[in-house]
Amino acid sequence: MAAAVAVESSTQFQEVLERAKRSLVVVHFWASWAQQCLHMNEVITELSKEYPNVIFVKLEAESVPEVSEKYDISSVPTFLFFKNCQRIDQVDGARAPELTKKVQQHSETTKQDLDEQLGKLLNSAPCMLFMKGTPQEPRCGFSKKIVEILNEHNIRFCSFDILSDEDVRQGLKVYSNWPTYPQLYVNGELVGGLDIVKELAETGELEKTCHTEMRLEDRLKALINKSKVVLFMKGNKALAKCGFSRTIVGILNETGVEYETFDILEDEEVRQGLKTFSNWPTYPQLYVNGELIGGLDIVKELEKSGELLSALKGENAS
Numbered sequence: 001m002a003a004a005v006a007v008e009s010s011t012q013f014q015e016v017l018e019r020a021k022r023s024l025v026v027v028h029f030w031a032s033w034a035q036q037c038l039h040m041n042e043v044i045t046e047l048s049k050e051y052p053n054v055i056f057v058k059l060e061a062e063s064v065p066e067v068s069e070k071y072d073i074s075s076v077p078t079f080l081f082f083k084n085c086q087r088i089d090q091v092d093g094a095r096a097p098e099l100t101k102k103v104q105q106h107s108e109t110t111k112q113d114l115d116e117q118l119g120k121l122l123n124s125a126p127c128m129l130f131m132k133g134t135p136q137e138p139r140c141g142f143s144k145k146i147v148e149i150l151n152e153h154n155i156r157f158c159s160f161d162i163l164s165d166e167d168v169r170q171g172l173k174v175y176s177n178w179p180t181y182p183q184l185y186v187n188g189e190l191v192g193g194l195d196i197v198k199e200l201a202e203t204g205e206l207e208k209t210c211h212t213e214m215r216l217e218d219r220l221k222a223l224i225n226k227s228k229v230v231l232f233m234k235g236n237k238a239l240a241k242c243g244f245s246r247t248i249v250g251i252l253n254e255t256g257v258e259y260e261t262f263d264i265l266e267d268e269e270v271r272q273g274l275k276t277f278s279n280w281p282t283y284p285q286l287y288v289n290g291e292l293i294g295g296l297d298i299v300k301e302l303e304k305s306g307e308l309l310s311a312l313k314g315e316n317a318s
Contacts, residue, residue: 004028004044004056010066013059017085020055022117022167024110025082026103027057029073036094037077043096051107053170081106084258114171117227121168123188124226125158125219127210130172131182132163134266139163142194146182149201155210157184158267164238186210216273223270225290229259229312232274233284236261244296248284251303257312289314 007013007027017025028044030037041058048056061068061076071080071087079099081089089106091099122128133139135147139161150157162169162181173179176190184191191197191209200206224230231252235241240249241263252259264271264283275281278292286293293299293311302308 003048004058007057007059008063010064013067016057017082021165022084022110022114023053023055024106025055025057027059027080027082029059029061029068029076029078031061031076034076040077040094043099047100047103051103054103054107083110114167115175118168118172118175120226121160122185124222126187127155127157128185129157129159129182130162131159134161135159143182146194146197149197153201153206164236216269217277220270220274220277223262224287227260228289229257230287231259231261231284232264233261234265236263241265245284248296248299251299255309255312288312
């Protein structure tokens with residue numbers, strides 16, 4: 001990001017936090033009449049160049065009073081640090097060295113968290129395609145073509161829509177040192193993009209490269225363990241495709257606990273296989289530490305009894 005985002009309303013502020021997901025967000029509460037604020041705006045412009053994965057925000061404290069009051073902003077400049085929509089740190093005053101130090105510290109922690117997530121994603125299936133859109137609805141010509149090639153050669157693969165997660169989209173470029181999409185991985189290792197997959201197909205090497213058949217049971221185990229909390233649902237967090245899934249997502253979001261989702265509408269093998277694997281016939285299904293918690297009714301019961309948060313933390317999951 002080349003410069004700070006100017007936020008002019010509480011709604012826009014909340015949208016920035018929600019879009020950021022796991023990214024570090026640094027918000028400068030400032031005033032146009034304060035010379036030291038103008039100086040610190042220059043500082044964050046420079047920091048935004050040095051830390052492109054950090055989202056810097058400028059918010060005039062007096063112009064958006066509801067946000068300033070919510071976070072008890074009593075003077076300017078004040079800098080608040082957010083991650084996962086939660087305030088995690090603060091710097092008061094025009095203290096450029098301290099601001100720079102905290103940006104560095106928190107961005108390093110965020111990068112470690114993202115690298116861990118990317119590692120899990122890469123290994124969530126033997127053959128993983130990171131693309132724009134889904135195999136059923138590709139969102140660019142390159143993604144459409146690579147899906148066609150894989151299907152023509154009967155390559156079994158799972159996919160991740162990089163348009164659904166900006167952190168993954170940008171982070172994977174750095175993680176694998178590969179600047180474009182789509183990207184194909186086998187056993188967690190990068191194969192390459194469309195050109196390389198085309199070449200492998202033309203030379204007859206594609207089937208050999210992607211010959212990583214995994215038993216369905218092993219694949220299901222890998223999926224339910226890809227994160228501490230995993231929800232198998234219809235759709236995803238941003239767009240649930242049934243009322244039960246929409247309700248359970250709302251409940252989980254209220255807890256503030258991080259969780260991953262898997263869209264069972266995109267993989268019929270997983271959709272049918274997981275029912276037998278866990279002896280649970282319906283969706284959504286919620287797993288913690290690889291163990292089934294249950295569906296919507298159980299989650300509602302846990303919420304009502306006050307036990308949901310401890311269950312999500314694995315304290316009473318069985």
